[in-house]
Amino acid sequence: MSLWSFAQQNIREEVYVHLSSNDLIAGETLHFSVFTRSVATGRLSGLSSLVYIELLDEAGDVVYRTKVYQEEGRAAGDIFLTTDLETGRYQLMAYTRWMKNFESYARQELTIVNPYKVYTSRSMLEPEVALQFFVEGGRLLAQRENVLLICARDQYGEVQPLKAKLLNGAGEKVEDVNFDALGVARVVLKPQLGERYQLAIETKDTFRFVDLPASCDDCAQLHVYEMGEQIRIKISSGEGWSQKVGQLLVVSSQGILLDQQTTLTTETLLVKDQLPQGALVAQLYVDGIKVNERLFWNGQFAHADRGVKTYSSRTKVTEQFELPKGSRVTVSAKKQYGSESPQSMHSGATRNSLVSWPGIASEKWTAPLMDDVMLTSTWDLDTARIDSVRYLPEFNSGIVQGKIEARVGELERFVNVALSFQGADFEIDATATNREGVFFLKYDPSFANNKGVVRILNDPEQRYLIEVYPEFYTQYPAWLAAPLQFDSGRLEQITVRSIANQIENAYFTSVKEPSAQRKFPEVDGMVSYVLDEYTRFSTMRDTFIELVYQVGVSKNENKYYFKMRTADIDYNDKYDVETMVLLDGAFSTAEDILNLSPYLVERIDVMNKRYFMGSVMFDGIISIKTFENDGGDTAPLGAPMDLIEVQPEAQVVGTDGVLDLHKPMMNDLLYWAPLVVTDSTVFEVSFLTSEVKGRYVLQIEGVAPDGASISKSMYFDVK
Known part of the structure; x- marks a missing residue:
């Protein structure tokens, strides 16, 4: 199946982000777990391999950005909250590149308190209450x-x-x-x-x-009721419309489920098991005009009351939950401070609500509550196939996108452009623009860095301008955040948390993540000159002249060029293409390389044959590798990209069951396992309590193999 066909079948993606907490203080780490689902099926989506994360302050300014690698719709990462942050309310945004085509993103509100900075609260405005009316039936x-x-x-x-x-x-x-x-x-x-x-x-x-x-009186109503194993759709009308005929549709994100002509005084029964789970919509058309729309939910809300258990500090906790085999979940055990907003996978149902719903804990979700949410919601999913998009999905690689424009006159068709990264071994891609001058370049997120450049090939006269599109959204809707208010109890709580956090950080041992490694790609015909194996010459110009016979270099110190002595080309080959010249993996110039000190250089790699990257041809390769792999004092050749590096793989947070009697345990996040796959229908969770006493919540959020949402929680006390 082609990527485009796959994208068409899974037209929309949606993201849910589970946070380790949404009430934090500076010096703590915010952990997050991402679920990217197909809106059409509810199942985890394999369409996108990267998730973009942004943290915004009350003014809407970005204070942190990161990217995390995603596999089969699951990703995780963390953000260390530095003491530079101001006390206030923040928003965490998450989305895939594909979601930008639909101006879609996930949004989570959180509070960050910085006890090391003076906070002056804004004045709370006098409440201006707005009322919204929603009629069951539409009119x-x-x-x-x-x-x-x-x-x-x-x-x-x-x-x-x-x-x-x-x-x-x-x-x-x-x-x-x-x-x-x-x-x-x-x-x-x-x-x-x-x-x-x-x-x-x-x-x-x-x-x-x-x-x-x-x-x-000249209108109709559309009612939806739950009746055991069936859904009842009832249409009623006033006297003015009693003789009219309408068209009833039932639609899911997968398409039309029911399409039938109907009178305006009738009932229709649907069997739940024959319907997709999740949000559905009933629509009534009269005289070809949609006159009523009613969203409803098909799914279960079964919550087992596990009671509130009590544990001593530094004690092992073991709990079992029934989950479908193959479920992908996040597990967290966190102290409750009373100021958090509850989180639940079910909260995704409020995405299209016209009402701002507060955070609702997983055990609080009931069928009547979900029905209220559905009554306040609109249906915004277009099930038709899309013909064109601006952003391609990052299926198995990252994508850099941009546009070429001519400085004067019209743009030539199919201008060649290339991408490279300083300090990354041969992380290069080249392509031709389309007719509009737009280009798409691929990169491996594991090896790309923030020193990437895009350049136009075969353009010595600089006839073109290049624009690299930003990775992240450039703006979001304005947000009016309520000022934070602190009473004496909250201030005391923050002080205690701050002291405990400082103790935890004092005993924290940083584990340096190993850099991603791969063997330098073997290029047919590449010859390496390791300079330590030869007599070093005083200049790079002399080094090329005396050692590298495949490349012609002028003895005139004022002339900077490389002339590749290309082998195995036909006499009639008149293609005028440039040589790929690299310095520590990034495109460079003959002048920068010839002015480089040879004592900084580890080796010179040369390939004097035509080299193809897709449809783009190079007249051989000259690659210089320095000992420090930093390009010396030179900047890469091309337009810089504001590319954010991908975070390393997220780790499980929590104790391993072995008590260290000499180390204090002041952590209020007892357990965080962001990427769990259940291997049976009985899922067991084990962790240790700490010395921080109070009420805790153990929470499991995730997605079952059939796409159903999983949201379970239990509370316990540590005394």
């Missing part, structure tokens, strides 16, 4: 009972406690309206046609009146 149908969902949020997206009354057209109270802890109220209303209803909200001094949506 308020006159003379019928309607269920109305009302959501209350302030300008920060925070839940606001409200007291309100529902008033009829005469200003009389119909009923009191009570909002729950999630800022949601349910109202059952049988409106009279033409009558105006209002919500009277109590404020400090008076009432604020908000109009409810108007009722209608």
Whole structure:
């Protein structure tokens, strides 16, 4: 199957990021685990091999960027929170390159407190509460009972406690309206046609009146109910539409599941087991126009109450969970400080909600809550095939993309460009631009670095300009973050955490990750000159003249060029192509190499035959390798790339079960295993408690082989 066909079948990717914590202090490490799924199937996606991570402050400025290598939709990494960071609210963004075609990304909010810097809190604005109304069925149908969902949020997206009354057209109270802890109220209303209803909200001094949506008679409703093993879709209409005929569609991310003509007073039953799991949508069309849309969820929310266990400090904890074999999960055991926002794989269901939902713990997700989320959500998935995209997926390699433009006149077709990295052995790619001047160059993330350049080949007159597209998003929507507020209890908690963290860091031993190694690629016909095996000459010019017979160099010290004495070419071969000249893996010039001190050089590699990289041809290769592998004092030839290096593979955090009585245990993250694959239906977790007492949560988040979300948690105390 071609890459394009694979991408077409898995058109959309979505990312969920599980954090070790979303409430941290400077000096701690934020660990993250990434699940990249196909929106069409829910299964982990093998389309993208890199995930891009950004940490943004309250102003939207990027304070940290990194990339992590991904295999079959799973990746993990970490961010050490330095003492340069300001206290405040932050956003962590995560996405694949393919997701940029759809302007999509995952977003997690977190709080970082820096106890080593003075923090001046911004003034909290007076809450401006906005109400959003969602009618079960889509429209308020006159003379019928309607269920109305009302959501209350302030300008920060925070839940606001409200007291309100529902008033009829005469200003009389119909009923009191009570909002729950999630800022949601349910109202059952049988409106009279033409009558105006209002919500009277109590404020400090008076009432604020908000109009409810108007009722209608020439309209229809679309209800979705769960009935045991079936889904019931009921269509109702007012008198004005009683004789009309509509079209009912049920759609998933995989395509259309049901398409049937229907009256506007009918019911349809669907069998759950015959439907895909996850979010689905029922749509009603009348006269060719979509008049109603209702999202609903097909899935289970079974939570086993494991109770709250108690353990002593420095004690081994072992727990077992039932999970499908082959599930890919992240396991964490973390102290709860009361200021965290709960995390759950199910929270991905709020992605298309028009309401800002607070963090909801995995055990709090229920079918009624999910139904409320679905009622507030819109369907934004286009199941049609896409014809063109700007960004190709990074399937088995990283991609550098850019565009060539002519300085004067029109661009020639198929201009050759090449990519190289200083300090990386032969991490090179070359290609031709397309008709629009756009190019795509590949690199191996394990060996690329931040000293990469892209250059135009065969352009001594510099006829072209080159633009390298940025790896990361250049901007995000504005975010209004609520100011942090600290009471005495929170300040004491931060002090205790800071001291414990300093003790942990004092005993921390850094493990240097070995650099990725590979054998220098064998190029047919390459000859190596190791300079220590010869008498060293005082200049590189003399070294080439006396040793490297394959390359012609002028004795005139004011002339800088290499003339490759190319072997095995036809007399009629008139191709004017340049020689690949490399200095420590990056493109360089004859002038830079001839001015280099030969005492810095370890060897010279030469291949005096035509060399092809895809459709791009070079007139041989000259490669200089210095002892320090740093290019001496020269910069690589080409347009620099702002390329972020890939993090090394993430490690498991936690004790190995062996107690060190001479070492304090002040860690509040007891266990973090980001890349677990279950090998049976019984999954066992073991770790040691520390000396930090309090309430902890053991959490398992992941994806089953069939694409179903996994979200399990249990709480325990350490005393």
